[in-house]
Amino acid sequence: MRRIFHFESRHQPVATSRHFVSRITRNALLSLVVVAASLLVGTSGYVYFEGMRTIDAFANAAMILSGMGPLNAMVTDGGKLFASFYAIASGFLLLGLASLMLLPVFHRILHRFHADEEDTQEDEPRKR
16 A cells, blocks of 8 residues: 555655656556446445346446436335445545545646755755
């Protein structure tokens, strides 16, 4: 997990474009794996609790995971509870994955601002 959030410090130069693209790609692949696992959990939950066909369960899981809401009304109490908790978890997951995808971009922007600030300070003569 440390590898995902390990960026250069403010005293190091800004990462190369190639390294930046590899960070974006790594985070995108990790996000895809998490989305696939979430779809599997959601599909399985709808099949188990609601007795839905697999394709219907997958469609409901995908719609909730994307923030759109379920396609079918829940019939069982277990299905209603599962859908409620799955929707809450999906909302947090959506925010977390968006943050994960944008993390390298935000870091690069902030690092460049900080690097520009250090360059300006070094160019000015020091007051004694």
